[in-house]
Amino acid sequence: MDPSHDSHISADPRPAPRSDRFPALQAGRHPVVEVRDLVKEYGKIRALKGVSLSVQRGEIFGLLGQNGAGKTTMIKILLGIARLTSGEAEMLGEPCGTARVRKQIGYLPEDHRFPDYHSANSLLDFYGSLVEMPRALKQKRIEECLKIVGLTDRQHYKIRTYSKGMKQRLGIAQAMLHSPGLIFLDEPTDGVDPVGRREIRDLLMEMKSQGTTIFVNSHLLGEVELICDRVAILQRGELIREGDIKSLTEKRGYYLVGLAPNQTFPEAEVAALGYEVRAAANRERWEISLREGQSIDPVVDFLRSRQLSLRHLSEKRQSLEDLFLQTVDAAEPGVDRRPGGRQPAR
Amino acid sequence: MKFLAILKDSLRETLDVKLFYAMVLLSLLVSLFVASVVYKPQPIDEQIKGSLTFSPLRPTENVNFDILMRLAPNPETQGIPVMVQMEDLQRTDQGPANQPWVGNYDFTLVLKIPHETGQRGPRMGPQGRNPLEGKNEAEVLAAVRKEITSDFLEETLSRRLSFLKGVKVKTLPATEKDQVDYRVSSEGTTITTAKAWFHQPALFFGLVDVPIPLMTLGDIVTFLGDYVIGGFGAMVTILLSIVMTASFLPNMLSKGSVDLLLVKPINRVSLFVYKFLGGLTFMFLNTVVIMVGIWLGIGVRTGLWVDAFLVCILVYTFQFMIFYSVSAVTAVFTRSAIVAILASFTLWIVLFAVGWTHWIFVEAQRDNTEYSRKWGFVLYDGVKAVLPRYKDLDWLTSRMIRHDLFQLTRSTEEKNKAQEEENTRRFNESLDKTYKGYNWTSSLAVSSVFIALMLGLACWRFSTRDY
Ligand SMILES: Nc1ncnc2c1ncn2[C@@H]1O[C@H](COP(=O)(O)OP(=O)(O)OP(=O)(O)O)[C@@H](O)[C@H]1O
Ligand SMILES: [Mg+2]
Numbered sequence: 140m141d142p143s144h145d146s147h148i149s150a151d152p153r154p155a156p157r158s159d160r161f162p163a164l165q166a167g168r169h170p171v172v173e174v175r176d177l178v179k180e181y182g183k184i185r186a187l188k189g190v191s192l193s194v195q196r197g198e199i200f201g202l203l204g205q206n207g208a209g210k211t212t213m214i215k216i217l218l219g220i221a222r223l224t225s226g227e228a229e230m231l232g233e234p235c236g237t238a239r240v241r242k243q244i245g246y247l248p249e250d251h252r253f254p255d256y257h258s259a260n261s262l263l264d265f266y267g268s269l270v271e272m273p274r275a276l277k278q279k280r281i282e283e284c285l286k287i288v289g290l291t292d293r294q295h296y297k298i299r300t301y302s303k304g305m306k307q308r309l310g311i312a313q314a315m316l317h318s319p320g321l322i323f324l325d326e327p328t329d330g331v332d333p334v335g336r337r338e339i340r341d342l343l344m345e346m347k348s349q350g351t352t353i354f355v356n357s358h359l360l361g362e363v364e365l366i367c368d369r370v371a372i373l374q375r376g377e378l379i380r381e382g383d384i385k386s387l388t389e390k391r392g393y394y395l396v397g398l399a400p401n402q403t404f405p406e407a408e409v410a411a412l413g414y415e416v417r418a419a420a421n422r423e424r425w426e427i428s429l430r431e432g433q434s435i436d437p438v439v440d441f442l443r444s445r446q447l448s449l450r451h452l453s454e455k456r457q458s459l460e461d462l463f464l465q466t467v468d469a470a471e472p473g474v475d476r477r478p479g480g481r482q483p484a485r
Numbered sequence: 486m487k488f489l490a491i492l493k494d495s496l497r498e499t500l501d502v503k504l505f506y507a508m509v510l511l512s513l514l515v516s517l518f519v520a521s522v523v524y525k526p527q528p529i530d531e532q533i534k535g536s537l538t539f540s541p542l543r544p545t546e547n548v549n550f551d552i553l554m555r556l557a558p559n560p561e562t563q564g565i566p567v568m569v570q571m572e573d574l575q576r577t578d579q580g581p582a583n584q585p586w587v588g589n590y591d592f593t594l595v596l597k598i599p600h601e602t603g604q605r606g607p608r609m610g611p612q613g614r615n616p617l618e619g620k621n622e623a624e625v626l627a628a629v630r631k632e633i634t635s636d637f638l639e640e641t642l643s644r645r646l647s648f649l650k651g652v653k654v655k656t657l658p659a660t661e662k663d664q665v666d667y668r669v670s671s672e673g674t675t676i677t678t679a680k681a682w683f684h685q686p687a688l689f690f691g692l693v694d695v696p697i698p699l700m701t702l703g704d705i706v707t708f709l710g711d712y713v714i715g716g717f718g719a720m721v722t723i724l725l726s727i728v729m730t731a732s733f734l735p736n737m738l739s740k741g742s743v744d745l746l747l748v749k750p751i752n753r754v755s756l757f758v759y760k761f762l763g764g765l766t767f768m769f770l771n772t773v774v775i776m777v778g779i780w781l782g783i784g785v786r787t788g789l790w791v792d793a794f795l796v797c798i799l800v801y802t803f804q805f806m807i808f809y810s811v812s813a814v815t816a817v818f819t820r821s822a823i824v825a826i827l828a829s830f831t832l833w834i835v836l837f838a839v840g841w842t843h844w845i846f847v848e849a850q851r852d853n854t855e856y857s858r859k860w861g862f863v864l865y866d867g868v869k870a871v872l873p874r875y876k877d878l879d880w881l882t883s884r885m886i887r888h889d890l891f892q893l894t895r896s897t898e899e900k901n902k903a904q905e906e907e908n909t910r911r912f913n914e915s916l917d918k919t920y921k922g923y924n925w926t927s928s929l930a931v932s933s934v935f936i937a938l939m940l941g942l943a944c945w946r947f948s949t950r951d952y
Contacts, residue, residue, distance in 0.1 A: 215952070219748070238752055246744070248744040250740070251744070313745075
């Protein structure tokens with residue numbers, strides 16, 4: 140079973156955000172990013188059609204959507220790389236894109252191409268100078284960041300000798316170099332191997348625990364689900380879903396139950412209690428769906444009364460992928476509407 | 486701080502493709518070449534011979550244009566290529582031997598009638614025809630003696646051997662039946678310093694003599710500075726620099742790279758300007774290496790420290806800026822290095838053509854009121870006036886180099902003062918006349934406005950564009 144589809148009842152592994160970086164913004168739930176009715180037109184193409192969203196400080200925010208939905212455009216506008224056509228966008232309490240704001244953010248673009256005449260070390264040195272880091276701090280951070288992304292050994296090689304994943308790691312290193320309070324990552328795990336992806340996820344959690352706000356664009360819903368606090372789904376330039384990841388995925392109540400080895404699950408009896416039961420995972424787990432108003436407790440009591448040992452009990456959630464596919468034009472590979480394709484469930 | 490970081494980045498970019506090394510190496514080679522040229526003072530007989538026997542019509546023969554022209558109208562001597570020879574040259578004063586320019590000289594000038602045809606003697610008219618055919622040699626000789634008087638020779642030699650002062654010519658009694666002899670004497674020369682004396686340049690530390698007409702050291706260095714360095718060298722440097730710097734901005738602006746810079750807390754105009762200055766610095770450093778090298782090379786060899794060469798560093802960098810600003814604006818609009826190079830080259834060709842044609846057809850005709858009122862003239866003059874003044878700056882640099890060299894080669898001795906003042910006045914007059922239509926202020930101002938417009942346009946586009 141894919142563990143990402145289960146959320147164990149026991150504990151939320153995520154540490155509570157510790158916030159000390161933006162004292163001015165700490166009072167109340169002041170959003171770090173606030174976007175209202177944002178419209179962006181590239182000539183005739185309307186990339187964003189009136190999007191409103193906000194990101195709270197200290198959270199990891201995921202922006203999802205199909206290819207061409209406008210995710211990158213959104214980030215570019217926030218960073219001042221592209222200009223908005225109409226609407227409002229604020230970051231850290233200022234209009235987006237000002238130099239003062241940009242000093243406090245880190246950014247990993249998609250499809251980045253670092254100037255390949257640099258080495259990892261010299262590139263970070265260059266970028267550090269551009270954000271006006273003092274020399275000593277810069278040296279220290281370069282060392283730290285390269286260590287974190289595992290490029291220390293190759294730091295003096297030219298970037299053109301790096302593999303794709305190494306470049307991506309370097310991208311992450313440069314985004315966090317100056318310890319920004321807010322980081323934008325466009326497809327951060329693109330091209331990174333599974334181990335590396337896990338490392339990046341851990342790294343993001345680590346940064347979050349230090350109070351950094353993180354804004355991620357990604358297609359890898361499994362990953363987003365693992366790390367994000369909140370997500371928003373864009374489709375063709377419109378925001379069609381926004382919310383807490385827990386509440387978005389918690390919707391359907393059904394449980395996964397497993398007994399000790401060699402014990403037989405009393406399928407018929409449980410069904411007789413009025414529950415819907417299905418075998419899963421080679422008849423070692425059983426899915427139990429709750430109807431309106433039902434609770435799982437009677438089932439547990441019943442199994443205990445039969446002297447059966449409960450080895451597994453988890454609330455099965457709807458995966459983010461389920462949600463995503465239901466929400467957007469499912470199974471459509473690109474930006475074009477396929478004739479006869481499903482209409483989005485709004 | 487940020488500026489230095491971007492400069493360092495540009496430098497890294499150039500060093501990465503070994504361009505900078507290549508350019509510096511090239512510059513050093515050129516400097517070394519210039520420093521390897523040796524200038525040997527010419528003995529005076531070479532100069533007199535050289536000045537006497539040169540005829541633009543018959544450059545390989547020992548004839549003199551003035552004498553031929555003088556003989557041409559007389560049917561007796563018409564078409565006879567009378568040869569000129571110098572014999573028995575003597576220095577008649579007691580001056581120091583290593584200062585030939587202070588001496589008095591005597592020599593015999595021999596006019597010889599050729600009477601051989603074929604390979605050994607000079608010919609005129611159809612191949613192999615004897616110019617004396619059907620003529621009496623004695624009569625011809627008498628005619629020559631009649632036409633080429635001592636007065637005529639005195640006037641001609643004073644002009645041709647203009648460095649000799651107090652030229653006196655005496656016709657000698659006849660000795661041979663085919664020649665007339667004259668005794669020429671001079672008293673001092675107009676040349677007052679070694680630097681104004683005639684020299685023979687020899688390449689590669691004196692190995693290879695350069696075949697040039699008789700020139701003073703000052704003239705040689707002027708030629709070198711004006712044509713070889715200022716004309717050809719500067720052109721090559723500027724064109725090469727255009728190619729080498731053309732990719733800086735497009736690389737920075739390329740997709741995937743530009744985002745990384747745009748999010749840094751530096752405004753786009755500064756980013757652009759810094760990057761532009763980065764390219765300019767590249768060109769500037771190169772020019773410094775090459776011009777200082779040339780300045781040193783010539784200075785060490787000749788003792789002529791031509792400061793104008795150092796001023797050229799700034800002029801060439803400024804000229805380069807004209808093209809680089811076009812390259813930059815093209816880069817911002819197209820993000821393509823190739824298009825940027827093409828645009829700069831196109832401008833270069835236009836400015837080069839307009840500059841030359843204006844110099845030849847307009848500037849030379851400016852005083853001709855009949856011509857200069859024509860609308861074509863006015864229109865052409867107007868178009869040229871608003872274009873950046875690339876070529877004007879070239880002319881002005883020439884003027885500066887010439888002026889500098891003149892000042893460097895003139896005498897500072899008290900006894901030559903009057904002469905030198907007169908020389909200087911005449912020289913300055915001729916410079917003023919030649920370069921009348923050009924001046925630094927307007928050339929720099931108009932070009933600066935052009936550069937500012939280009940950069941302004943580029944900045945505007947760069948700072949309003951979505952990436
Ligand atoms: N510079 C541009 N000029 C014209 N159109 C653009 C430009 N940038 C983006 N677009 C258009 O805007 C729309 C949104 O693009 P965007 O890059 O934001 O999509 P995305 O959600 O990031 O997609 P992906 O998942 O493929 O990265 C697309 O239709 C795209 O073609
Ligand atoms: Mg994208």
